[in-house]
Amino acid sequence: MFSSVVTKMIGFGLLETLYMTLVSTALAYVIGLPLGVALVVSDGSQNSFVRGINTVLGIVVNLLRSIPFLILLVTVIPVTRFIVGTSIGSTATIVPLVIASAPFVARLVESSLKEVDKGVIEAAQCMGASMTQIIYKVMLPEAKPSLIVGSAIAVTTILSYSALAGFVGGGGLGDIAVRYGYYRYQEDIMLITVALLVIIVQILQEIGMRLAKISDKRI
Amino acid sequence: MNQNRPIISIRGLEKIFYSKTGQVKALEDINLDIYEGEIFGIIGLSGAGKSTLVRCMNFLERPTKGTVFFDGKDLSKLSKKDLRIARQSIGMIFQHFNLLMQRNSIDNICFPLEIVGMDKNEAQKRAYELLELVGLSDKAKAYPAQLSGGQKQRVAIARALATKPKVLLCDEATSALDPATTHSILGLLKQINKEFGLTIVIITHEMSVIEEICQRIAIIDNSRIVEVGNVIDIFTNPKSEIAKSFASPGGDRPDRVIGNRCCQIIFDGNSSYEPILAKTVLECKAPVNILFADTRNIDGKAFGQMIIQLPEDENLSDRVVAYLRAQGLIVKEVESSV
Structure with missing residues (x-):
C-alpha cells in the first residue's frame, strides 16, 4: 500500500512518539509525585507557613494547568533551547511536555492520596509513626492501585499532548499527521497515524487497568 | 494486679x-x-x-x-x-x-x-x-x-x-x-x-x-x-x-406509683439464681404484683431493681417486706399516690 520509505517513516514516528511519551511521563512523575505528596501533606496544616506553601503550590499548579498546551509549547521555546540546545525534534518536545504534565500529575497524585482512609493514617499516628513513615508506609502503598490508574490517565494524556507538538516540529506521529495529512492532503497517511495513536492509547490504558487490578488487595 | x-x-x-x-x-x-x-x-x-x-x-x-x-x-x-x-x-x-x-x-x-x-x-x-x-x-x-x-x-x-x-x-x-x-x-x-x-x-x-x-x-x-x-x-x-437512663434503658422508672403500698427491691449482687419473688409469694402466702422490673445478670449475680405492689392487708404486706429483708435484699417503701 505504502512505499517502504513511508512505512519506515511511520515506524520511526511511532518510536519517537513512544519515546517522547514514556520519557515525559517518567519525568513528569519525578516532579509531580513529590509535588502531589506536598499538596496533600501541607493541606490543612496547623503551621501557617506550611499552609502558605500549600496555597502557593496550588496557585502554581493551577496556573500551569490553565495555559493551553499549544501556547505553552511556543512560550517555553527559550527554556527548551536552554536545556536541550534546540527547539525542534522529539527530545526538545519533552521539555514542554514535562512542564505541562507535571502539575497535572501532581493533581492526579493528590486526588489518589486523598482517597486513603483518614482512619488508617490516624492509626499510624497512634503507633507513633513519623510523617515520613506515614507517607512511605501508609499513604503511597495504600493509594497504589489508584496511583496506577492515575498514571494510565497521565500517560495517555501526555501521548495526545505529544501529537500536538507536531505543529511546531516536535517529531513523532503527530508531526507526520500534520505534515502529510494537513499540509499535503495525504489522508491515508493521516488515518494510519491516527489509528496507531488510538491503538497505543488502548494498550497503555489496558495495561494500567490490569496492573491496578492485580495490585489492589481490596478484592 | x-x-x-x-x-x-x-x-x-x-x-x-x-x-x-x-x-x-x-x-x-x-x-x-x-x-x-x-x-x-x-x-x-x-x-x-x-x-x-x-x-x-x-x-x-x-x-x-x-x-x-x-x-x-x-x-x-x-x-x-x-x-x-x-x-x-x-x-x-x-x-x-x-x-x-x-x-x-x-x-x-x-x-x-x-x-x-x-x-x-x-x-x-x-x-x-x-x-x-x-x-x-x-x-x-x-x-x-x-x-x-x-x-x-x-x-x-x-x-x-x-x-x-x-x-x-x-x-x-x-x-x-x-x-x-x-x-x-x-x-x-x-x-x-x-x-x-x-x-x-x-x-x-x-x-x-x-x-x-x-x-x-x-x-x-x-x-x-x-x-x-x-x-x-x-x-x-x-x-x-443520664446514668439512670443507661441503667434502665426501658424508659423512666415510675416515680409515681399507683397502688396501695408499694416497695422497691434492689438487687445488688447477693441473690442471683434463687427465685426470690416466687419463694416470697409461697412463704408468705401473699400475692404480689410486679409493677416495674429491670434486672440483669452480671457474672452470675443479679443487679437492678423491681417495684412491687404489696397486698392490701397490713399484716401480710409487713410480712412480705420482712421476708424480703431477711433474704438480704434492700427494700424501700415507695410513695404511692393516686
Whole structure:
C-alpha cells in the first residue's frame, strides 16, 4: 500500500512518539509525585507557613494547568533551547511536555492520596509513626492501585499532548499527521497515524487497568 | 494486679474545636484517673465527647486546656519525638478497624514494629505469636478484605499489642459488630487484661458492653463527666439522669406509683439464681404484683431493681417486706399516690 520509505517513516514516528511519551511521563512523575505528596501533606496544616506553601503550590499548579498546551509549547521555546540546545525534534518536545504534565500529575497524585482512609493514617499516628513513615508506609502503598490508574490517565494524556507538538516540529506521529495529512492532503497517511495513536492509547490504558487490578488487595 | 497507681491521669482537661462558624466545646473540666490493670469504661451518648476524650489520652487531639499524664509523664510537655515514643506504649483499636487494606494480616501486625525499627525476622516472629493469641493463625496471609468484621478487629487487637503497650484504648471497638461477635471480642479483651495485666479503656454507647467487661466507669454527658465509680454502684444507685437512663434503658422508672403500698427491691449482687419473688409469694402466702422490673445478670449475680405492689392487708404486706429483708435484699417503701 505504502512505499517502504513511508512505512519506515511511520515506524520511526511511532518510536519517537513512544519515546517522547514514556520519557515525559517518567519525568513528569519525578516532579509531580513529590509535588502531589506536598499538596496533600501541607493541606490543612496547623503551621501557617506550611499552609502558605500549600496555597502557593496550588496557585502554581493551577496556573500551569490553565495555559493551553499549544501556547505553552511556543512560550517555553527559550527554556527548551536552554536545556536541550534546540527547539525542534522529539527530545526538545519533552521539555514542554514535562512542564505541562507535571502539575497535572501532581493533581492526579493528590486526588489518589486523598482517597486513603483518614482512619488508617490516624492509626499510624497512634503507633507513633513519623510523617515520613506515614507517607512511605501508609499513604503511597495504600493509594497504589489508584496511583496506577492515575498514571494510565497521565500517560495517555501526555501521548495526545505529544501529537500536538507536531505543529511546531516536535517529531513523532503527530508531526507526520500534520505534515502529510494537513499540509499535503495525504489522508491515508493521516488515518494510519491516527489509528496507531488510538491503538497505543488502548494498550497503555489496558495495561494500567490490569496492573491496578492485580495490585489492589481490596478484592 | 496493682490497682493503686494511676497509669492515666487527666487533669482539668478542656477541648474546644474552633471552626469558621464558631467554636464547639467538646470537653470541659475533665478529671479522671485510670488505674493500672483495670478495665475502665467511658459511656455516653453520641456527641457527648467520649471519642474526643479517648483521642486526648494519646494526644491525637491536643487539649486546649489541662493535661494528660501517662505513666507519670506529662504528655503536653513532651517534644514531638518523645510523644511519638510515648504513643508506642498506648495501643488503640477503632470502630472501623483501620487496617492497612493493601497489607495482609501478618504485615499489618508487623507495621507498628516496622515503625519502631524492629528487625524484620524478629517482627515476623512476634506477629505470628500475636496472631495465635487472637486465634487467627490460619489467616496470616489473608488481606483485610477477605476477613469478617470480628476477624478484622482481632487483627487490629494483635496489631495494637505488637509493641507491648501499657494501655489499650478501644474507641467504639465493638460498635460495628453483631452481638455474638461483640461478645467474643470482649472475651478476648478480658483474657488479655487477665493474662498481661494490660489496662484497657473502653469507649462505648452500649451499656451491655460496660456490663460485660468493665470494673469502673465514667459517664460522660454534655462534655462533662457526670459520674465515676464501680459499675455495680452506678447500676444500683444512679444519681444523674443520664446514668439512670443507661441503667434502665426501658424508659423512666415510675416515680409515681399507683397502688396501695408499694416497695422497691434492689438487687445488688447477693441473690442471683434463687427465685426470690416466687419463694416470697409461697412463704408468705401473699400475692404480689410486679409493677416495674429491670434486672440483669452480671457474672452470675443479679443487679437492678423491681417495684412491687404489696397486698392490701397490713399484716401480710409487713410480712412480705420482712421476708424480703431477711433474704438480704434492700427494700424501700415507695410513695404511692393516686
